[in-house]
Amino acid sequence: MTDAHLNLIDGNWLPGDHLTENRNPSDLSDLIGHYAAATVEDVDRAARAAQAALPAWQARGPLARADLLDRIARRIDAEAESIGHMLAREEGKILSEAIAEVRRAAQIFRFYGGEALRIAGDAIASVRPGVDIEVTREPLGVVGLITPWNFPAAIPAWKVAPALAFGNAVLLKPADLVPGTAHLLARIIHEQGCPAGIFNLLMGPGSVVGRALVDHPLVSAISFTGSVATGRAIARGAAEGMKKLQLEMGGKNPMVVLDDADLEIAVAACLNGAFFSTGQRCTASSRLIVQAGIHDAFVTRLAEAMQALRVGPALDPSSQIGPVVSPAQLRGNLDYVALAAAEGCEVVGGSLADGPTEGFFQRPALFLKARNTMRVASEEIFGPCAAVIRVEDFDEALAVANDSDYGLSAGICTGSLRHARAFRHRVRAGMVMVNLPTAGVDFHVPFGGTRGSSHGSREQGRQAVEFYTTVKTSYSFGG
Numbered sequence: 001m002t003d004a005h006l007n008l009i010d011g012n013w014l015p016g017d018h019l020t021e022n023r024n025p026s027d028l029s030d031l032i033g034h035y036a037a038a039t040v041e042d043v044d045r046a047a048r049a050a051q052a053a054l055p056a057w058q059a060r061g062p063l064a065r066a067d068l069l070d071r072i073a074r075r076i077d078a079e080a081e082s083i084g085h086m087l088a089r090e091e092g093k094i095l096s097e098a099i100a101e102v103r104r105a106a107q108i109f110r111f112y113g114g115e116a117l118r119i120a121g122d123a124i125a126s127v128r129p130g131v132d133i134e135v136t137r138e139p140l141g142v143v144g145l146i147t148p149w150n151f152p153a154a155i156p157a158w159k160v161a162p163a164l165a166f167g168n169a170v171l172l173k174p175a176d177l178v179p180g181t182a183h184l185l186a187r188i189i190h191e192q193g194c195p196a197g198i199f200n201l202l203m204g205p206g207s208v209v210g211r212a213l214v215d216h217p218l219v220s221a222i223s224f225t226g227s228v229a230t231g232r233a234i235a236r237g238a239a240e241g242m243k244k245l246q247l248e249m250g251g252k253n254p255m256v257v258l259d260d261a262d263l264e265i266a267v268a269a270c271l272n273g274a275f276f277s278t279g280q281r282c283t284a285s286s287r288l289i290v291q292a293g294i295h296d297a298f299v300t301r302l303a304e305a306m307q308a309l310r311v312g313p314a315l316d317p318s319s320q321i322g323p324v325v326s327p328a329q330l331r332g333n334l335d336y337v338a339l340a341a342a343e344g345c346e347v348v349g350g351s352l353a354d355g356p357t358e359g360f361f362q363r364p365a366l367f368l369k370a371r372n373t374m375r376v377a378s379e380e381i382f383g384p385c386a387a388v389i390r391v392e393d394f395d396e397a398l399a400v401a402n403d404s405d406y407g408l409s410a411g412i413c414t415g416s417l418r419h420a421r422a423f424r425h426r427v428r429a430g431m432v433m434v435n436l437p438t439a440g441v442d443f444h445v446p447f448g449g450t451r452g453s454s455h456g457s458r459e460q461g462r463q464a465v466e467f468y469t470t471v472k473t474s475y476s477f478g479g
């Protein structure tokens with residue numbers, strides 16, 4: 001097959017055992033390419049190559065790693081339009097968002113290039129005379145990175161960049177729905193001089209390739225983003241192998257709108273947070289918790305703005321909402337729309353939308369008159385759907401916001417400093433937004449949540465060093 005895109009193992013492009021088709025969810029007649037699925041033996045070959053390459057890589061020191069990450073960042077920036085085109089084509093994110101995501105990936109590599117030079121330790125006085133103590137950070141070794149389909153550039157970047165910055169070797173398994181963007185990033189990382197074996201791309205199904213990463217004895221840590229069910233399965237496997245583990249999973253993120261909110265700001269924040277990127281963000285505002293006094297005006301304005309959103313192909317510059325990523329995800333979304341009506345909600349939108357091409361187009365949906373106990377208000381849908389829950393006051397809003405199995409992002413729209421402050425302190429979430437959408441985070445600060453949303457130490461920002469290094473305590477006696 002002439003257009004086969006291969007796995008990168010020990011610096012060589014290798015074919016795996018079969019090819020999978022990558023198709024455009026905006027236009028099913030558009031075959032993007034064929035991508036090689038790695039085998040369990042490929043994972044083993046990559047893990048051994050990674051382990052063998054580590055000593056030379058670590059001996060090169062932080063400046064070489066910083067320079068490499070900086071070159072990668074510059075190349076990603078230079079190719080942002082074409083990589084963004086691939087991302088929009090395979091994932092369905094509209095082109096402007098896709099290019100912005102690729103630029104964010106470049107910023108992440110640049111940021112961790114700087115962090116490579118800032119790895120710090122501690123010198124601590126010993127309780128014993130004549131003894132010195134140093135606490136230093138060391139790489140983990142070979143790390144397995146398993147990424148989802150909804151951020152095909154940014155999430156691989158925010159795992160790969162700190163892993164390399166802090167001296168590890170990487171086995172990256174991207175989601176099977178979006179191998180194209182990962183393949184372009186892998187080519188850049190390889191061409192910019194990452195040593196053979198230090199960065200390996202292993203495409204293919206999670207049930208085979210992802211699982212083999214988790215099971216491999218040379219892999220010392222796993223960082224995963226995806227569903228709770230897969231996260232739990234990985235946690236069991238990682239515990240068996242005593243691996244360090246970081247899981248970023250779902251959300252059912254509350255956005256509270258109080259009576260004293262600026263209506264324009266609240267509608268804009270909820271429109272963005274709930275529906276942009278087709279709602280396929282773990283930080284999406286999927287529960288809109290609205291105080292009684294502003295409820296009707298807010299719902300009217302938000303429904304108008306939602307219905308005016310143009311749903312269409314990701315590469316059409318007039319589209320504001322791209323397609324759903326896959327038929328399985330679309331079926332799930334439509335089932336939740338039907339469930340919302342069955343649970344007693346008044347449903348606005350949510351039906352299939354016509355497009356100029358055959359794709360997975362769905363109108364965004366509001367589930368009005370929802371209660372927090374309904375399944376549509378408590379289960380992650382991961383589509384362009386938001387439940388609206390009416391509450392009487394701030395205390396009820398906070399209680400509803402906190403009544404969830406998840407705790408990733410939480411927002412409040414209010415003009416009251418007192419309520420904003422109380423919410424920031426009392427909401428149970430890893431990220432809090434005041435008068436901002438719950439989704440759309442900065443690239444240089446920690447990302448993650450509490451309860452069912454996250455497990456292990458934080459991703460992104462300076463805190464990523466916690467996961468990608470281990471601590472060594474050295475005692476020395478000078479006599």
Ligand SMILES: NC(=O)C1=CN([C@@H]2O[C@H](COP(=O)(O)OP(=O)(O)OC[C@H]3O[C@@H](n4cnc5c(N)ncnc54)[C@H](OP(=O)(O)O)[C@@H]3O)[C@@H](O)[C@H]2O)C=CC1
Nearest residue numbers: 147148174175176205206210211226227230249250282382
């Ligand atoms: N928190 C988030 O950001 C995300 C949450 N989700 C949630 O998950 C739902 C389903 O999406 P889906 O893509 O199936 O998510 P998964 O959790 O199945 O996939 C995430 C990643 O894990 C891999 N994987 C799957 N099974 C295993 C396994 N047994 N061992 C190791 N790795 C594995 C996948 O590979 P492969 O692609 O080959 O299956 C993919 O790379 C969505 O509807 C949404 O609710 C989805 C994506 C992101």
Ligand SMILES: O=C(O)CCC(=O)C(=O)O
Nearest residue numbers: 280281282283439440441
């Ligand atoms: O909201 C964002 O910017 C990031 C969201 C995210 O990482 C996710 O949905 O997986």
